[in-house]
Amino acid sequence: MAERILIVEDEKSIARVLELELTYEGYETGVAHTGAEGLIQFRENDWNLILLDLMLPEIHGLDVLKRIRTSDSGIPVILLTAKSDVKDKVAGLDLGANDYITKPFEIEELLARIRACLRLSSGTSSNDSYRFGNLEMNETTRAVSRNGRSIELTPREFDLLLYLMKHPQQVLSREQVLNAVWGFDYYGDTNVIDVYIRYLRKKIDAGEVSTYIQTVRGVGYVLKEQTNEAEK
Structure with missing residues (x-):
């Protein structure tokens, strides 16, 4: 069974590229363009990993992450951020994000980070x-x-x-x-x-x-x- 990845990204062009690339790599995907929609999809479906943009409409990405972690401490979450300010990255890591990648990024690097997080979540000890x-x-x-x-x-x-x-x-x-x-x-x-x-x-x-x-x-x-x- 293919692993399922939820993409929470408000920039529709980026979300579409990610959806196409991940589908090509054999993953099943879901897409949400707002923080509220992302939380709904998270609660209503089973996912193996979440790609979470920080600058989201309706509900900020950090608040989305906080709510995800209150109900699921194990699902891997990779933050997508355009900010160079380390405060957002540190805040995200403190709230339980597994990793982050700063836009613009190379898709090969993101795919490698996804594979690493999925290996970790499957259990290595x-x-x-x-x-x-x-x-x-x-x-x-x-x-x-x-x-x-x-x-x-x-x-x-x-x-x-x-x-x-x-x-x-x-x-x-x-x-x-x-x-x-x-x-x-x-x-x-x-x-x-x-x-x-x-x-x-x-x-x-x-x-x-x-x-x-x-x-x-x-x-x-x-x-x-x-x-x-x-x-x-």
């Missing part, structure tokens, strides 16, 4: 074990290895990596990471995140041909594979 590429970790035994090489982590490094492994391919804001790993009552230097990210990179990327923890400037971090030639 079992019980207390997690795997990303050739990196593996077990939450109970606290064992970590990459490509068969055992990796020793401090408790804080382990907790940070575990949080990333539980949200692969998802851009996580610095606030999300800080609250999840250090706690809501942490009032120390927020640069501690950067320090521990560097520690993790040294340990898990040593001798490997690709890196797994990437920086998203102005937002936070994402567990995503890149070759060592690419910028970390």
Whole structure:
């Protein structure tokens, strides 16, 4: 059965292009041109993923996302935004969006992000074990290895990596990471995140041909594979 994607986009020309491209790729699609219509379609049909524009008439995209997350915490949502202001992107991620892409975008990149989100939603872990590429970790035994090489982590490094492994391919804001790993009552230097990210990179990327923890400037971090030639 084909996976079903709901496109919530007020610019009809963009929505039509997305509909045609996704249909060509084998997906079933639905289209809504307002926030209110998007919520109706979300509630009345089953979807595997939602492409959600932020600047929507009737109901703003962030409010649509908030309402979606009150009833469904699992469906992948990718934000479509023309804004360069990171505040909207961070707000969307904090509200539970899985990813975002800024207009104008290449359709190949969007398709790759869709595939990544769908893989994640189908489940990539079992019980207390997690795997990303050739990196593996077990939450109970606290064992970590990459490509068969055992990796020793401090408790804080382990907790940070575990949080990333539980949200692969998802851009996580610095606030999300800080609250999840250090706690809501942490009032120390927020640069501690950067320090521990560097520690993790040294340990898990040593001798490997690709890196797994990437920086998203102005937002936070994402567990995503890149070759060592690419910028970390």
